[in-house]
Amino acid sequence: MRRRDGGERNSRGSADGGNSPVSRAGLFITFLRIGAFTFGGGLAMIGVIRRELVIRRALLTDEEMSDMVSVATAFPGPIAINMAILLGHRFGGRLGALVSVLGVVLPSVLVILGILILFDGALDQPAVRRFFRGAAAAVAAQIVFSGFVFGKVIRKDILSLGIAALALAAAFFLNLHPALIILMAAVVRYFLPSGERKK
């Protein structure tokens, strides 16, 4: 319903968005594509956007793009959604932001609903269960690998490692909400000096 509403206003609002090089329909399609082909993480998506908007169509400079990425990662929420809001707003105002978010969200919502409605029973088939047991072990490896990546980035910073250990202990032993743990850890780290060991 909201989608149809956006589409209607899109055609009526083309006059005020007329000087933008990207139409709202174009924004919707672009983010639909990005939403459909981004698996797992948001960082892969940034490469796709850069190829499309910076290199191919030259609508954005690399500097603008990196400003946007830094705002998108500094704010809460999945990167894909934050980038859709920022880019949509840049090229199509408020409505552009809305249309872009709908575009980026729609594929994943449709896929999950499709699985739930069409294949729900299939998830309990023995062969499918065996498939998921194998795949889950790989996903566990993926999570551990992400831990390695984060650990590598901060391994020289002894204060950061200490905060990570405290956050881990809080997650295990205190009944604190993880969002609160991240927030507290971030505030503490933000105001502490760098703890990098000098050689």
Place this chain on the structure above:
Amino acid sequence: MNQIVLFWSFFLIGFGSYGGGVVALSLIFNEIVSRRGWMTAEELSRFITLSQMTPGPIALNAATYTGFRLQGLPGALLATTAVIVPSIILLGCFLFFRERKLFPGLQDRLDGKRIVGALKPGILGLLVHAAYIFGRNAIVDPITIIIFLVSLSLFLFVPRLHPIVVVLAAGAAGVLLF
């Protein structure tokens, strides 16, 4: 009343899922399994595995799935919207202030790199926690241990390989070996 709880729960998940991806896992387990008991850890683990093979951020996928399970299509739409709302509110304020130049130099003062750097330790701590919760259900016998170790070496030493290929191959190995 249930709608409010569902919305609030996924609002928090959206609010806390910095960068998306597996970073949100600890949060999703906490809300859905520990706090609300909407799913068992086993069911959620299976869904997260599935969600690594479908497009879109995990937080969003989990919202659609859980919302649908609890309250059908309206629940799916409600929970999915809830994940997006924090981004819209906060970035909306940011764009509003920047356009009207209410805080000159807001963009400069908002040092994204420094904020992201500050987030990393907490994220690492929660990632290790998530790895434990998820791994406890996923790595249970010699075959899963082997699949885990082989996948981990692939992630570490063959970075060009897309993760989804490894996950699908591990699933195929599961069908053959179990």
